Amino acid sequence: MGPLEVVLSLLLQAEEVVDVPGEKLKIPLVRVPVEGTSIRPYAIAKYETTWKDFNQFYQEDSLEKRIVDGITRPSTGKSYFGQVQTPDVLLEEKRPAINMTWHIGMAYCDYLTAKTGQKFRLPTDAEWEHAARAGEKGAGPAKLDEAAWHQGNSGERTALPGKSKPNAWGLHDMLGNVWELVLEPAEPGRYLPVYRGGAWNVPAAETSYALRKTLPPSWFDADPNRPRSVWWLTNDFSQGFRVARVGDAEAVKASTAYAPKVEVKIAGNAPRKVVHPKAEGEKKPREDVYRAATVEVRNGGDRAIEELELWVYFLTPKGEPHLLEKEGGNKPNRPNYSWAHLVMAGGAHAATAKALGPGETRTLDVDVPETYDDPAFVNPRALGAQVRWIRF
Numbered sequence: 001m002g003p004l005e006v007v008l009s010l011l012l013q014a015e016e017v018v019d020v021p022g023e024k025l026k027i028p029l030v031r032v033p034v035e036g037t038s039i040r041p042y043a044i045a046k047y048e049t050t051w052k053d054f055n056q057f058y059q060e061d062s063l064e065k066r067i068v069d070g071i072t073r074p075s076t077g078k079s080y081f082g083q084v085q086t087p088d089v090l091l092e093e094k095r096p097a098i099n100m101t102w103h104i105g106m107a108y109c110d111y112l113t114a115k116t117g118q119k120f121r122l123p124t125d126a127e128w129e130h131a132a133r134a135g136e137k138g139a140g141p142a143k144l145d146e147a148a149w150h151q152g153n154s155g156e157r158t159a160l161p162g163k164s165k166p167n168a169w170g171l172h173d174m175l176g177n178v179w180e181l182v183l184e185p186a187e188p189g190r191y192l193p194v195y196r197g198g199a200w201n202v203p204a205a206e207t208s209y210a211l212r213k214t215l216p217p218s219w220f221d222a223d224p225n226r227p228r229s230v231w232w233l234t235n236d237f238s239q240g241f242r243v244a245r246v247g248d249a250e251a252v253k254a255s256t257a258y259a260p261k262v263e264v265k266i267a268g269n270a271p272r273k274v275v276h277p278k279a280e281g282e283k284k285p286r287e288d289v290y291r292a293a294t295v296e297v298r299n300g301g302d303r304a305i306e307e308l309e310l311w312v313y314f315l316t317p318k319g320e321p322h323l324l325e326k327e328g329g330n331k332p333n334r335p336n337y338s339w340a341h342l343v344m345a346g347g348a349h350a351a352t353a354k355a356l357g358p359g360e361t362r363t364l365d366v367d368v369p370e371t372y373d374d375p376a377f378v379n380p381r382a383l384g385a386q387v388r389w390i391r392f
Contacts (some may be wrong), residue, residue: 015046015170018245020115025056027112029245030170032131038346040306040391044123044131045242047161047172048180049108054097057111066333071111072323074104075333077232084222084234087157095158096178096240099233102193102215105181105241106339110388112243119247119255119389121309122183125212125348127244128196132174133209134167140175140208141167148176150207154200158238175207176200178240186214188349189340191274191290191367199238217276217286227288230335230369246307247391259387261301264310266383267294272367290367293383297342298361305356306345307391313337314371315382322371322378331372339388340366 018027028046058073066073081091081099090098105122112120123131141147147167149159159177166172174180179195186192193215198207222234233239247255272292278285293312299305314322314336325334341347342364345355356362371378 016043018112018116018118020056020112023056023115025053027053027243030131032127032169034130037130039126039130040246040346042123042127043245044127044171045244046166046170048096048178048240048242049100050094050161051091051097052093054108055093057108066324069111069114071114072107072335072337073333074107074231075229077229080232086237089157090237094160096161096173098158098178098237098240100181100239100241101229101231101233102181102185102191103230103335103338104232105243108241109243113252117249117252118245119252119391120243120245121389122181122241123244124344125182125184125194125196126346128174128180128182129209131169131171132167132197134169134171134174136168136209139210144175144204144207148198148204148207149173149200150176150198150204151201152204156200158200175209175211176202178238179213181239181241183341184344184348188351189292189364189366191288191338191369195239199236201236201238220286225331226286227331227334227370227372228286231333247389251391254392255390258301258303258390258392261299262305262308262387262390263298263300264385264387265296266312266385267296267363269293269381269383271370289370291370291383292365293368293385294363295340295342295366295385296361296363297356299356299358302358303392304358305343305390305392307389308341308343308356308387309389310340310342310366310385311337311388312340312366312368312383312385314368314378314380315384316377317375317379319382319384321384321386322373325371325373326377327374334372335369336371336373336378338366338368340364340385 014031029043031043109120146165219233220228272290274288276286343356347353
């Protein structure tokens with residue numbers, strides 16, 4: 001067997017397809033080499049999530065039931081895409097799903113986790129760039145036009161999966177096509193989602209492995225709601241994601257078994273207002289309001305925790321989780337919860353990057369979308385939290 005055949009054989013061994021039970025959905029994954037790095041083993045989707053994949057989860061025909069199988073679904077905002085003049089070609093089933101927020105990406109990963117029994121999430125910043133580079137050390141691919149779908153070669157539309165050449169590890173469109181969400185926000189606990197890699201409308205000169213963008217207010221400009229949607233973006237038509245798998249069925253069972261040993265407490269909460277620069281023609285600045293929850297966790301077990309994911313949410317008057325608005329001043333299905341990653345060993349932020357040892361505690365302020373629901377449904381000053389995932 002020659003050198004080329006050896007490389008092809010190794011790539012094939014690194015690929016697998018996850019068949020999602022009960023759905024017409026298959027997720028091609030590539031197990032990424034991590035030897036010689038501080039990154040834990042993971043697999044990442046070979047392609048960006050397409051509308052066909054996403055619609056299996058979204059269930060557009062189920063408008064009245066946004067929580068299915070214990071997983072929240074986005075609001076029916078997709079039906080308004082025509083009003084914000086989303087080009088029809090970008091909504092074709094085989095193209096990447098666009099106008100995706102961090103909440104959508106995370107909820108989709110929860111759906112895959114629930115259906116497969118394996119842990120899916122968005123890739124961390126380091127995981128994303130490691131997969132994108134595939135061993136390359138330069139600013140970008142030597143032949144960018146072959147590897148990335150950018151402003152200079154896109155024809156003002158997204159590419160179908162596999163149109164661009166894969167990188168050395170068999171991953172397509174890590175650069176260009178659509179901006180890809182990563183797990184960690186720009187600041188720990190804050191609602192400042194980060195997108196990587198550029199998109200079909202980004203100039204070639206700006207497209208690189210290091211390219212990142214924090215969610216800009218301009219991506220909400222056409223949203224008529226105040227507060228604006230947490231589920232959908234309305235402008236630019238270039239924001240998507242791909243998923244990562246970080247735990248098999250045994251890892252999920254171990255996480256579930258250990259979860260009762262992690263003590264979680266909401267030590268306090270307060271409103272947090274984010275004021276954005278005025279857009280052209282606006283009389284006053286736009287603002288978003290969150291509830292900043294002070295979350296305390298204690299590792300009451302005997303193992304060091306390297307990843308800890310929580311749900312943080314408002315509570316009903318009876319003390320139960322209140323995940324989605326019921327009325328909310330014409331904002332039904334607006335999320336009243338978020339995910340928090342208080343431990344992400346080797347992650348992007350010093351506050352959360354160290355493992356949590358036995359007996360150790362950690363505190364973090366976490367942004368949760370403010371509730372506007374009727375007090376009959378929600379206690380607007382009470383929040384709770386629960387463990388969703390633990391990795392050792």
